[in-house]
Amino acid sequence: MATEVSQSQARAPQPGIDVPGWLRKNLFSTWYNSLISIVLLVIVFQVVTGFFQWAFTTEGWIAAASNGRLILVGRYPAAELWRPQLALALVAVLLGLSGGVWRGIAQALTIGFAGMMLVLTALWTQLPPANPPAPLTTELVLVGIAALVGGAYAAGRAGGERLRWPIIAGWFLAYPMIILILQGFGGATVPTNLWGGLMLTMLLSVSGIVLSFPLGVLLALGRRSSLPVVKFFCVVYIELIRGVPLITVLFMAQLMLPLFLPSEVRIDAVVRAVVAVTLFSAAYLAENVRGGLQSIPKGQVEAARALGLNVVKTTLLITLPQALKAVIPVLVGQFISLFKDTSLVAIIGLLDLLGVARAINTQPEWLGFPGGVWRETFFVVAVIYWIFSFTMSRSSRQIEANLNRGAR
């Protein structure tokens, strides 16, 4: 009986994909459309074959390959590599647990992360052995981390709901913990001028995002405040920062700061970059959030007041959640651009992902390579940037979709 019902409710048969029909309709409907299609096809074919020919025949990949460590962690000392590995493992556990508990986006990210680790492992086995050899081979670490993600995922599924709050707390603690792990405590510290590569890029962008978000929200609220001093300060700050390019702020932080400080005080270059990126990003974020706040109908606030909520509660419970939800795409766009903007620190002499690529290009080993190795190194770096930016933009779409479903 049940089977009959389900059969009768089955969807109407999908028309099979009619390839020639589709082609005729979309590409060859008129003679000029056909002409354009053919010309474009030829161009696309040329470009694609040209690219693959280059990708498979060039020998320049060796430059990026033999500098794997430089790309990932910059000048971080080889003996201390367990620190970034430990930090990565920490993220892996948290991500796996979140994936198991929340499913959805977190699950997709978990799978992506584990997949990435395995791909990296496969790539790493193709590389020349590390010099000097690490105590624990990178392949082993990567596979271990992939396994860790899997294990954490299973644990998350088994644990279910009651893990929810510990995980959230874990994420909040993860950022300071990772900094502490990377920097080291007690006697053995790794000075930040040795941090670099992807690690530095991630650190700068995550710090920028994590720190600029609350600051930006505060600035947005401050700009709408009825207190003149607060409002004036916020307006001045936002407009001042938005009026100058990021590179100017970075340049000020890196080179001009010593002028304003006593000569014994030196603030770490990475800290300065983080502060500059945060302050810069916060101003833009504030404007985005303000846009969201303005989109909330006045009736919402009035209704909240009528219910007896005070200003703080109205803001925290009524306006802000709605405003933030409305601006998620803009915020994520801002975060993506922040992530890419961190490459500007290469100009002020930090060895971030892009800085490392530039340094690799000029290593004397690649003198004999026809045309240099910059195409390959920059390509590798571009792919890394793309993977992260694309992940962020997909996640934001997912979050948006989820939130809309809740609203319906």
Next chain:
Amino acid sequence: MKRQLLIVLVGALAMILAACGGQTPQAPASPAPADTSAPAAPADTSAPAQPEATEAPPATTAPPAGGVTEQPTAGGRIQTILTRGELICGVNQVLPGFGNVDSAGEFSGFDVDFCRAVAAALFDDPTAVQFRPLTAQERFTAVQTGEVDVLIRNTTWTLTRDGSVGLDFGPVTFYDGQGMMVRIDSGIETLEDMEGATICVQSGTTTELNLADNFRAIGVNFTPQVFEDADQTAAAYDAGQCDGFTTDKSGLVSYQTKLAVPADHKILDVTMSKEPLGPSVLQGDAQWADAINWIVLATIQAEEFGITSENIGDFLTSDNPDIRRFLGVEGELGQGVGLPNDFAARIISSVGNYEEIYNQNLGPETPFNLPRGQNALYTDGGLLYSPPFR
């Protein structure tokens, strides 16, 4: 009330702006180096191909007026460095042979080794140095504000930089100069062989002028192919549009890495202009400047004495009073410039003499194989000459 507050704030802002404005009249002093280096072109030898060359606009934040702002405190710069426990050395990170980062994450290069020499002299530890990579635009600001203790970043010693930029230059570590790159199969050995040749050169630089002057002086006819920027010039040469390509020698070396078949080209052993590269420090701390001077000179003097990192043990027991004083076995030479007496011995044993530094980074064993040319000792017909250590 509200209005009053606003007025006060505006007033405060105006004062801040006025204070900032006070610096602007001096500001031109700092952009000046950028201008002077442009004509001397690759003088700022990093110019070739480094993307930074095109990224000039960001650096327009009015840099502080030099020299005036950060006066060394009573103890002087050396004391600050010794207290800090490490030297902060401004270097290039994208110029092959002079300063870049190898795959193990270590800085290497000719300039970088001089940073290590300074660290060795101060701390007896060549690793007690923090390298601060700097771009061409920010390097002088970094010295002026005290962000770096010493700048050793292929910087040409010019009057403007020594004067209005507010730097003090040490002895020349590398006599760079305009060079000429040709194809090996062309059979060209000297400029005289280039009769009727087409030469790729960057426009609006002293390079162009130097080229014309040099060829006129030797009475050789040539056709210049002029290009707007340095990358185009190299690309045109690579494409076979010209028989020769001229820019600074150290720049030529880095361009050679980017040609289609680098091994088919060579750099002629001729020098057409003066681009003396040397270390520089902030003006106003004579002791620190003296220390840098004599650290560099010690590497040169060591080569003249024939003392290397390998045979220094034999020289320490030498009877020659000059050598004994030089190595700090007797006498108190170092103290006069604020350094330990055995600073020369420290430098030689941990970094090496000038020849070792040169060969390590630019010599025949390296891919560059740059002939010593002017960078040989005066006894070998070069320009390296150290005043006596006594």
